[in-house]
Amino acid sequence: MRIKLPNPIPDKLRPRPRRPGDGNGNGRLTPTQATIEASKDAGISVVDWLDERTSLSGAGRWALFRKVPKGTNWFYTLGSATLFAFLSQAVTGVFLAMYYRPDATSGAYESIRHINDEVFLGEFVHGMHKWGSTVMVVLVFLHMARTFFFGAYKYPRELNWVIGVTLLILTLMMAFTGYLLPFDQRSYWASVVAVNINGTGPFIGPYLSDFLRAGPEFGATTLSRFYSIHMLLLPGAIAALIGAHLYLVTKLGTTAPPWSKAEKRSELRETEA
Numbered sequence: 676m677r678i679k680l681p682n683p684i685p686d687k688l689r690p691r692p693r694r695p696g697d698g699n700g701n702g703r704l705t706p707t708q709a710t711i712e713a714s715k716d717a718g719i720s721v722v723d724w725l726d727e728r729t730s731l732s733g734a735g736r737w738a739l740f741r742k743v744p745k746g747t748n749w750f751y752t753l754g755s756a757t758l759f760a761f762l763s764q765a766v767t768g769v770f771l772a773m774y775y776r777p778d779a780t781s782g783a784y785e786s787i788r789h790i791n792d793e794v795f796l797g798e799f800v801h802g803m804h805k806w807g808s809t810v811m812v813v814l815v816f817l818h819m820a821r822t823f824f825f826g827a828y829k830y831p832r833e834l835n836w837v838i839g840v841t842l843l844i845l846t847l848m849m850a851f852t853g854y855l856l857p858f859d860q861r862s863y864w865a866s867v868v869a870v871n872i873n874g875t876g877p878f879i880g881p882y883l884s885d886f887l888r889a890g891p892e893f894g895a896t897t898l899s900r901f902y903s904i905h906m907l908l909l910p911g912a913i914a915a916l917i918g919a920h921l922y923l924v925t926k927l928g929t930t931a932p933p934w935s936k937a938e939k940r941s942e943l944r945e946t947e948a
């Protein structure tokens with residue numbers, strides 16, 4: 676049986692030739708124009724096809740089309756900027772992982788040299804990843820400052836703040852574990868110092884530094900451990916937590932800027948008096 680699917684664009688909305696010469700004179704499109712119009716509709720048909728089977732457009736509308744309070748400004752873009760930095764780190768990291776070798780006997784260092792000197796656009800992608808990590812750390816702090824000074828951590832957004840703090844810790848751990856990977860003198864000794872500092876923490880400090888060192892000596896096993904934490908454990912955890920973070924942002928809506936709240940409160944007081 677042939678099922679008739681709804682036409683994605685109603686006939687009356689389809690573009691019609693308006694001037695002489697646009698079509699074939701009787702209001703119809705020439706074959707070339709018809710092909711062009713059909714290819715323009717193709718994207719819509721694909722989206723329609725997918726939506727009919729998944730009903731995803733409802734979720735898309737829920738996530739993207741929502742009311743935003745008056746007075747929002749550029750500071751509200753810092754969360755999305757952090758998200759973009761994370762995505763950029765993920766993409767450049769995948770390309771670096773194609774060439775990087777977590778081998779402590781000069782293999783790691785040599786693979787980074789190979790990426791920088793011989794791989795097409797290698798130095799560029801490596802540079803993006805290296806500087807991008809600093810950009811992400813700076814952005815995450817700025818975003819946190821924005822949510823703090825705008826009072827966005829208060830009821831009902833406390834859970835999102837807690838998720839945010841976890842994201843901050845995980846972002847710092849990403850920077851920390853990534854620093855060792857080139858395995859040159861600087862990254863080696865900086866990581867030795869950092870692991871020792873971790874060891875001075877109360878209660879869990881010594882266990883934490885043992886876990887990070889992955890053995891009695893700082894060496895090959897440490898590099899493998901840092902690499903797996905850096906490229907599997909942390910990105911997975913960050914991606915999942917960003918999902919939860921954005922779900923709550925969508926569900927709870929965005930906080931109004933503090934100054935627009937102040938206006939409202941004084942209006943309320945005036946009414947009460």
Ligand code: HEM
Pocket residue numbers: 750751752753754755757758761815818819822827828832835836837838839840842843846913917920921924928929930931
């Ligand atoms: C990987 C790190 C992070 C990403 C990708 C991220 C992303 C976002 C995005 C896209 C938004 C919505 C737009 C905006 O308000 O800027 C948002 C909102 C929010 N974020 Fe983050 N965030 C991160 C880390 C943090 C941190 C470290 C905190 C605080 C400790 C935090 C707390 C919040 C709060 C409370 C909101 C709600 C803001 C409001 O309702 O006005 N986030 N986040």
